[in-house]
Amino acid sequence: MRRVRKTPKQERSRQMVERIVTAGREVLVEHGYDACSTNRVATRAGISPGSLYQYFPDKQAVLAAVIDRYWDDVTERVAAALGDRVADEAGPAMVRATADALLAALERDPALLRVVVRQLPAQEHEARRASLERRVVGLATAYLGPRLPRDHRRDVAAVAWVVVVAVENLAVRWVLDQPAGISRNDLLDQVVALVGGYLGMPGVAGMPAGSTT
Amino acid sequence: MRRVRKTPKQERSRQMVERIVTAGREVLVEHGYDACSTNRVATRAGISPGSLYQYFPDKQAVLAAVIDRYWDDVTERVAAALGDRVADEAGPAMVRATADALLAALERDPALLRVVVRQLPAQEHEARRASLERRVVGLATAYLGPRLPRDHRRDVAAVAWVVVVAVENLAVRWVLDQPAGISRNDLLDQVVALVGGYLGMPGVAGMPAGSTT
DNA sequence: CCCTGATGCGAGTGATCGCTCGCTTTCAAG
DNA sequence: CTTGAAAGCGAGCGATCACTCGCATCAGGG
Structure with a gap:
């Protein structure tokens, strides 16, 4: 039961969210909705799947942000x-x-x-x-x-x-x-x-x- | 590599297609798109998953028909x-x-x-x-x-x-x-x-x- | 240099689901 | 009846994917 990180350093965190949302948008545009897996978004953002889930509770939340x-x-x-x-x-x-x-x-x-x-x-x-x-x-x-x-x-x-x-x-x-x-x-x-x-x-x-x- | 039945008895076949499409529509309405699995559609139509694939090449085709x-x-x-x-x-x-x-x-x-x-x-x-x-x-x-x-x-x-x-x-x-x-x-x-x-x-x-x- | 907590990692898990394949049932012709 | 092919069955395969967890790394205070 990993919880979403509670604004750990405020600044770094905001940047990470930014990176992830941007990656989500890019994957969506380049590969389409069906191929927009969490792993692909994480990779695109240059982070690991585990890290992604420190900033978003689930896949839906990432897409919602985009x-x-x-x-x-x-x-x-x-x-x-x-x-x-x-x-x-x-x-x-x-x-x-x-x-x-x-x-x-x-x-x-x-x-x-x-x-x-x-x-x-x-x-x-x-x-x-x-x-x-x-x-x-x-x-x-x-x-x-x-x-x-x-x-x-x-x-x-x-x-x-x-x-x-x-x-x-x-x-x-x-x-x-x-x-x-x-x-x-x-x-x-x-x-x-x-x-x-x-x-x-x-x-x-x-x-x-x-x-x- | 099972192929779609080639109009085997014309009449029975048409009825089956009908049953499947109707089942598809019902499952769609009652359970929503995400829960509209081929197995559920088949069950709803009163047939087995295997039989469904004798009348439609894939899931997409069933939905397309609906x-x-x-x-x-x-x-x-x-x-x-x-x-x-x-x-x-x-x-x-x-x-x-x-x-x-x-x-x-x-x-x-x-x-x-x-x-x-x-x-x-x-x-x-x-x-x-x-x-x-x-x-x-x-x-x-x-x-x-x-x-x-x-x-x-x-x-x-x-x-x-x-x-x-x-x-x-x-x-x-x-x-x-x-x-x-x-x-x-x-x-x-x-x-x-x-x-x-x-x-x-x-x-x-x-x-x-x-x-x- | 060590200790410690925060940060990040990525192989792995469990569940889902489209689809298949080998078996059983049905049925009509002989 | 026998026979065999067509029709139907449903357990299960294989692949995918969201998500996790135990470990590595690192920063920085002592």
């Missing part, structure tokens, strides 16, 4: 872009800037994104991804609250959820699948049209005046 | 709803009907949906889900083609992709997460507003006249 860092990083970047501009940009520009920031964050490490989204069982990173969403939904709600027409005010929560889920998934899917014929700018245009049309933003009428009968 | 059936079923139901009505309903009504059909299909077995989407590595059901999307994107493209305003015609593919990905993910997420404060009808309303606003459908102006500066 995933946490990943989504935290994405969250930071998006929140920064969104936070900066709340209320000081016109609607469409803000939508585009936010989507752009999200795309940029996801594009920083497509290989890791692919492993996380495609190989890991979703429930292993569900919690972190949910917290990213919660934060963005919060910001979106604050933004939308006073801007929705009076007769739709009570729907803010639903509207914010719909926007966030839709945009997030479009961004992830676009980065991973690179659908033929849709350039990065096309995607941003479409996202602005989608959200703008939904929210009735002036000057963004979706595909305007289409005959749809 | 997943295939699941997405095929969903695809059928959605395509039926969409196919019936292409061109004989007004835009917004069609969007709602399609979203409704998708929701209904996903709601038929939420437990299985949860296991498939949350526990299975996404790449294991990616192919089938992609084929559902391809089919719906095809139908959507056919529908949208002649209806988009001339200056957006060249975007049909992108528009169809955006609509399908957004709606699909909203539906799956709604069924699995049941977000507080969003009823089934709320969701349908929002989807209609989202898609309608995007496509500029008359009478569906999203959140109309919002001040978004």
